[in-house]
Amino acid sequence: MDVCRKIVMLAIVALLWCCNGKDTLLDLYPMEPVVNPEVGVLIDNNRIIHVDFDGRQQISGVTEAGIFMTTDRFRSLDFEPHAWQVSDDVVTFGDGIIVHAQAAGVSFVLQYSTDDGKTWATFGGSIIDERFLAVGSVLPVQLSVAQDGAIWVLCQQGAGRRTLLYRVDLEQQRSALVMEKGEALALDFSFADSLHGWVLYGLPGEGAGRARLLRTENGGRTWNDGAVLEGVEQPAVAAITKDDLLVYYPDGVVFRSADGGTSFASVVVGGRIVACQAVSSGLVYALLENGLAKSTDAGATWTVLDAFVHGISVSGTALDFHGEHAGVVYSADRLFTTNNGGQSWEVLVYPYDYVFK
Amino acid sequence: MSWCKTMLAGWVALTLSVSHLSAQEALEKFPVFLDAEVGASRFASSAMHSVFPVGANLTAGPVFAFGDQWRLRARPQVGITFFSNRIDEWVTEQLLIVKLGGQVSYDAFYLGQVTFFPYVAADFNWVANFDAEEVGEGDDTNVTYSDSYLKGTGFSQEVGVRVQAREWYIKLGYEFFNPRLKVRQNIIDDDLTSGYLTPPNHRFNFNSFNITVGAMLSL
Numbered sequence: 001m002d003v004c005r006k007i008v009m010l011a012i013v014a015l016l017w018c019c020n021g022k023d024t025l026l027d028l029y030p031m032e033p034v035v036n037p038e039v040g041v042l043i044d045n046n047r048i049i050h051v052d053f054d055g056r057q058q059i060s061g062v063t064e065a066g067i068f069m070t071t072d073r074f075r076s077l078d079f080e081p082h083a084w085q086v087s088d089d090v091v092t093f094g095d096g097i098i099v100h101a102q103a104a105g106v107s108f109v110l111q112y113s114t115d116d117g118k119t120w121a122t123f124g125g126s127i128i129d130e131r132f133l134a135v136g137s138v139l140p141v142q143l144s145v146a147q148d149g150a151i152w153v154l155c156q157q158g159a160g161r162r163t164l165l166y167r168v169d170l171e172q173q174r175s176a177l178v179m180e181k182g183e184a185l186a187l188d189f190s191f192a193d194s195l196h197g198w199v200l201y202g203l204p205g206e207g208a209g210r211a212r213l214l215r216t217e218n219g220g221r222t223w224n225d226g227a228v229l230e231g232v233e234q235p236a237v238a239a240i241t242k243d244d245l246l247v248y249y250p251d252g253v254v255f256r257s258a259d260g261g262t263s264f265a266s267v268v269v270g271g272r273i274v275a276c277q278a279v280s281s282g283l284v285y286a287l288l289e290n291g292l293a294k295s296t297d298a299g300a301t302w303t304v305l306d307a308f309v310h311g312i313s314v315s316g317t318a319l320d321f322h323g324e325h326a327g328v329v330y331s332a333d334r335l336f337t338t339n340n341g342g343q344s345w346e347v348l349v350y351p352y353d354y355v356f357k
Numbered sequence: 358m359s360w361c362k363t364m365l366a367g368w369v370a371l372t373l374s375v376s377h378l379s380a381q382e383a384l385e386k387f388p389v390f391l392d393a394e395v396g397a398s399r400f401a402s403s404a405m406h407s408v409f410p411v412g413a414n415l416t417a418g419p420v421f422a423f424g425d426q427w428r429l430r431a432r433p434q435v436g437i438t439f440f441s442n443r444i445d446e447w448v449t450e451q452l453l454i455v456k457l458g459g460q461v462s463y464d465a466f467y468l469g470q471v472t473f474f475p476y477v478a479a480d481f482n483w484v485a486n487f488d489a490e491e492v493g494e495g496d497d498t499n500v501t502y503s504d505s506y507l508k509g510t511g512f513s514q515e516v517g518v519r520v521q522a523r524e525w526y527i528k529l530g531y532e533f534f535n536p537r538l539k540v541r542q543n544i545i546d547d548d549l550t551s552g553y554l555t556p557p558n559h560r561f562n563f564n565s566f567n568i569t570v571g572a573m574l575s576l
Contacts, residue, residue, distance in 0.1 A: 020443040021408040024450050025486050026506050028404055028561070029540055031553040311549050352552030 033354060034310050034347055036074045040355040041066075047332035048349070049084060050093045055322025059337075059348070060116070061330075062098070067116040073337065074348045082118055094145025097170075101140035101153065106133050108140050110151065112170060127166055127175045132157055138164065141186045148194055156186045160204025165189065167220060178220025187211060192239035192278075195219045198226065198261055200237050200247065208233045211247070213261045226261030238276035240284055244298040248273040248286075256299045269293050270304035279321045285342070287319045287329060292342055309336065309345040390420045394528065394571025398438055401531075401564040409452055412440035414567060416456070419576070428464035430474065449489045454563075456480040462519055474519040476528070484509050484536050484563075504541065509558065511536030515567065524573045534563040 042048055042063050051061035060069040064084045070077040091100035099112045110123035128138045135157075142154040151168040153175075163186040165179035184201040191197035199214045213226030229235065229247060238246045245261060248254040252272040255264035271288035278284045284295040292307045292314055307314035314329055314336045321327030329336045335349035395415050400406040418434030440452040458480030465473050486507040492499045517530025539558045548555040 020441075021406070021410050023408055024442065024444065025408050025452060025561075026540075026544070028408065029507070029555065029559055031548055031555040034549075034552045034554055310552075310554070350552065354552060 033352070035350050035352065035355065036077070037354050037357070038077060039074050039349045040357075041077075041079050042068060042349055043333040043351055044356050048330055048335065049332075050098075051318070051320060051328055051330045051335060052093075053320045053322060053326070053328045053337070055326045059328065059335075062093075062116055067118070073346065082116075084117060085120065086117070090140040090143055092143035092145055092151075094149070097145060097149070099143050099145060099151050101143060103139060106137035108138070110153070110168060112151075123168060123170060123175075124173050125175060127153065127168060128155065128164070129177060132162065132164065136161060142189060144189070144191065146191060146194060152189065152191065152197075154186050154189050154199070160185045160202075163199070163201050165199060165220065179214065179216070179223055181214065181223075184212075187234075188236045190237045190239040190245070192242050192245070196239070196242040196260070198237050198239060198245055199223075200235055211235045213237075213247075215261045217242070217260075227257065227264050229255060229264060236273075236276075238278065238284075240278040240298050241281045244281075246273075246276060246284075246299050248276065258298070258300070267299065267302065269295075269302045274316070275318050277319055277321055279324060279327075283324055285319055285321055285327065287316060290315060292319075292329065294342055305342040307336075307342060307345060309347050312347060312350065314345050389576050390573045391417065391576050392420050392432055392434070392571055392573055393417045394526075394569040396528070396567060396569025396571075398440075398532075398565045398567045400562075401566060402562045405562060408450075409440035409442050412438055412452070412565075414438040414569060416569070416571075418460070420573065426464075430462045430464070432460045432462070434458060434460055434478070434480070436480070444488070447491045449491075450486070451489055452484070452486050455483045456513070458513075460515075470522050472521045474521060474526075476515075476517055476519050476530070478515040478530075480513050480515075482511055482513050482534065482536060484511070484538060486538070506541055506544065507538040509536050509538035513563075517567070521573070526571050526573065528567070528569045528571065530567045530569075532563075532565045532567055534565070535560050536563060537561075 046063050046065040049062045049064060051059060053059050058071050062084060066079050066081040068077055068079045086100045089100045089102045097112055097114050098117055101108045101110050107128045110127060111120045113120045132138055138155045138157045140153055141156050144152040146152060151170060153166040153168055155164040160183060163181040163184040164177060166175050167178050168175040179199060181201055183203060185204055187200040187202055189199040195218055197216050200211050202211055209231055211229045211232055214223045215226045216223050232249045232253060235247050235249050243258055243260045245257050246254060250272060254267050254269045254273060256267045257264045269286055270293045271290055273286045274289055275287040282296055282298050284299050286293045290313055292305045293302045294305055295302045316329040316331040316334060319327060319329045325341045326339050333351045336345050336347050338345050398412040398414050400409060414436060416434050416436030418432045420430050420432045423429045436456040438454040442450040444450050458478060460476055460478035462474040462476035465475055485505045487505045488503040490501050492501055513532055513534035515530045515532040517528055519526050519528045537558050537560045540555060545555045
């Protein structure tokens with residue numbers, strides 16, 4: 001019997017040590033990827049250029065290598081390869097339209113696409129008046145698509161010789177000069193609606209650090225001088241309402257006007273503003289270098305949102321909100337969305353390692 | 358922890374009450390034996406036995422008899438089941454299950470010298486999954502154990518048949534065991550950093566086929 005016992009013990013020990021398995025028990029533990037690995041097609045040797053969010057389920061956009069669309073928050077996505085044909089030109093994205101200005105000789109041509117950049121049409125008429133071109137080249141500085149579909153084109157002639165603002169009607173193939181400012185350096189512009197808008201410019205003699213404001217209340221027919229802002233460089237303007245606007249700078253300084261730009265007061269937003277969007281007359285979102293801030297009183301006071309998801313800080317270079325609650329924040333390699341005004345977030349695209357495999 | 362205490366107290370109470378009853382029965386000559394058995398376990402699911410092809414089990418407990426001709430047997434029991442998976446030359450993954458429970462068998466019939474006991478068993482189990490790493494060489498080899506990657510508790514049930522000839526027996530059984538195991542928090546955190554969502558716990562299929570050889574020893 002003693003022999004039997006030893007044989008049994010030896011057999012068990014041999015079984016234990018000879019039959020090694022594969023992997024580990026932990027490999028059987030379930031885990032779900034935070035983002036669909038298929039979104040790698042958008043950022044692997046590619047980059048997101050623009051995202052359109054319909055405010056519900058549909059997210060579409062343009063990447064350098066093609067266009068994409070999802071109706072289920074990237075649980076599945078359609079990707080159509082198509083090379084982005086716009087290089088370093090001035091470009092803007094509107095509702096169903098992309099417009100870009102391409103330098104051509106002493107001026108530029110305006111091209112637009114209504115199929116996410118697959119095909120482009122060229123604005124047929126001449127935008128810049130001959131009298132300006134006769135004295136020097138005019139380059140586009142910034143474009144914007146108005147609510148009625150018209151295109152605002154901010155231009156600069158020479159280094160401080162003249163700032164011009166044109167309104168281009170693509171449908172009618174007409175353009176009209178709405179602002180001319182001599183001895184000015186174009187910085188930025190923004191319209192709250194079809195009538196109320198502002199242009200930021202500098203004077204060449206004053207150098208950087210001082211910005212001046214022009215204001216129109218009638219769609220550009222007449223312009224009035226606004227405030228002069230000191231100690232600022234590379235300012236941007238964001239229109240909120242016909243009376244409220246923000247002027248912000250890369251160093252984090254933010255000024256707010258509640259009287260249409262006549263006077264400004266400094267406000268604390270909570271970080272450097274990367275992009276800004278007024279969703280309604282009171283509600284404004286500001287995408288910060290690190291996070292997001294929200295104002296419910298037209299920019300007078302701000303709350304920095306606790307914008308984290310799965311340990312990642314919500315960050316990006318652009319934002320697109322529809323209404324108070326639904327919006328996206330994105331950059332070249334990431335995309336976040338919220339359905340509750342930024343209280344919680346979902347990460348839809350992110351450069352995790354497995355996305356690149 | 359309260360679970361563990363409750364289980365332990367229940368098991369002690371069961372053992373005492375069974376031993377008390379058996380003591381009365383023992384007056385009618387049936388002795389108390391000690392069952393000691395050792396055997397092998399193989400998980401039923403292919404996923405599990407691809408990790409741990411086979412394990413060893415060891416169980417012991419006193420046997421008390423009741424009923425007509427003492428054909429009903431009750432056995433409070435303790436046991437361990439141990440699975441091992443060599444990951445590399447130095448590291449071995451281990452799965453340890455400690456059991457506390459009881460088994461009831463019935464002397465159903467016999468053929469010659471061989472008696473057949475169908476049995477059912479129920480145990481409370483403590484499960485831990487960890488690594489053992491050998492450090493050093495030769496006589497200086499030491500084994501260090503990692504913290505548990507997975508751990509948890511759960512009830513198991515086993516059904517089978519015990520075939521006994523004199524004091525020796527063989528048991529063949531199937532164990533139903535689906536414990537919910539918790540994963541270590543830092544694993545959840547590391548997975549999240551890598552872009553994976555890991556649930557804090559998960560129910561595993563530890564159902565297994567067991568074969569054991571044992572002896573019924575006189576006390």
